[in-house]
Amino acid sequence: MPFYYGFGYGMDMGYLMVALFALIIGGAAQAYIRSTYNKWSKVRAGIPGTGADVARAMLEQGGAEGVGITRTPGSLTDHYDPRDNRLHLSDDNYRGASVASVAVACHEAGHAIQAAQGYGFYRLRTALVPVVNIAQQGWVVVLLMGVFLNMFGLVKLAIALFAIAVAFQLVTLPVEIDASRRAVAYLSAYGSGLDEKGARSVLTAAALTYVAAALTSIMQLLYLLGRYGSRGDE
Ligand SMILES: [Zn+2]
Numbered sequence: 001m002p003f004y005y006g007f008g009y010g011m012d013m014g015y016l017m018v019a020l021f022a023l024i025i026g027g028a029a030q031a032y033i034r035s036t037y038n039k040w041s042k043v044r045a046g047i048p049g050t051g052a053d054v055a056r057a058m059l060e061q062g063g064a065e066g067v068g069i070t071r072t073p074g075s076l077t078d079h080y081d082p083r084d085n086r087l088h089l090s091d092d093n094y095r096g097a098s099v100a101s102v103a104v105a106c107h108e109a110g111h112a113i114q115a116a117q118g119y120g121f122y123r124l125r126t127a128l129v130p131v132v133n134i135a136q137q138g139w140v141v142v143l144l145m146g147v148f149l150n151m152f153g154l155v156k157l158a159i160a161l162f163a164i165a166v167a168f169q170l171v172t173l174p175v176e177i178d179a180s181r182r183a184v185a186y187l188s189a190y191g192s193g194l195d196e197k198g199a200r201s202v203l204t205a206a207a208l209t210y211v212a213a214a215l216t217s218i219m220q221l222l223y224l225l226g227r228y229g230s231r232g233d234e
Contacts, residue, residue, distance in 0.1 A: 018223045022216040029212035036205035037076065040100035041092065046193040051093040051105030058106050058186045059087075062113035069094070078104050080111035082126060087112060103199035106186055107206070110179030121174045132168040135161040143228070155228045159221070166221050169214040176210050 047054065052069050059067050072078070072088035080087050087108045093101040114122035139161035146154030180203035188196050 012227070014223050014227060018216075018219050021219055025212045026216060029209045033076070033205040033209055036202055037100050037104075040103070040195075040198045040202050041096065041098045043099045043195060043198055045097055045099050045102040045191070046195070047102070047191045050095050050097050051089055051101035052095070054102045054187075054191070055087055055089070055105035055109040057190070058109040058183075059112060061186065061190070062109070062116065062182070064109070064112045064116035067109075067112040067116070076104075078108050080108045080115070082115050085112075085115075099195050099198035100202050102187065102191070102194065103183060103202045104206070106183035106199075107179050107203055109186075110182035111175075113182060114175065114179060119175075119178065121171060121178065125168070125171045125175050128164075128168050128171065132165055135164040135168075139165070143224075147228075159224050159229060162217075162221055162224060166214075166217045169210070169217050172210055173207075173214060176207050180204070180207060 045054075049057070055069060059065055059069075066085065067080075068084070068086035070086050070088055071091055071094045073091070075090055075092060077090045078088065078093055087105070089105055089108065093104045095101075111122070113119075115126075139158045142154055142161060143158035146152065146156075146158055183203060184196065184200055187194055187199050191199075
């Protein structure tokens with residue numbers, strides 16, 4: 001989630017602390033996933049097939065055989081898109097046969113299986129998406145309007161909208177952890193010869209980026225509550 005520095009007179013020590021925290025914890029999480037991914041992308045999975053092949057097998061085993069697999073540009077851009085019901089795997093993971101490629105591809109297959117099986121947190125997260133889009137795009141505008149027009153009701157609405165975005169990030173955590181759990185379970189059952197520890201550490205590092213994002217948002221929400229939550233005169 002982007003940070004908005006242009007608050008006008010919203011800038012103060014508290015905000016600087018939150019921004020610094022976001023920079024450090026977000027940067028550390030990004031650096032950790034990059035280095036863990038790089039390390040395990042040099043180790044061959046030792047099982048037949050590429051990331052795409054192994055994901056295909058996992059989809060079939062998980063009852064999601066109708067899901068497509070396609071390539072997407074970039075690095076670590078892998079995702080499952082419920083709108084076209086496809087795994088979008090980055091080139092490295094689509095063609096690659098490393099521990100990292102197979103782990104990430106299976107994690108995305110895990111999301112598709114969550115969708116196919118109607119996993120509760122996945123359904124909740126998907127249902128929240130339209131509301132969250134509005135909340136994420138609107139909260140800053142509503143906050144600025146509230147501050148400049150001196151309307152406390154709008155400020156409270158802005159904080160409520162931001163809280164929806166935070167709740168969404170919290171619901172994302174079990175969805176991500178469950179997709180990784182499914183990937184590791186599949187690989188330990190069907191990927192004999194694969195270094196399970198490697199798959200686990202790649203997926204843990206990926207999960208930490210979501211934890212960092214959620215922590216940052218919680219800090220930002222606490223800041224907003226402290227700064228605007230109880231006063232109408234700013
Ligand atoms: Zn995921």
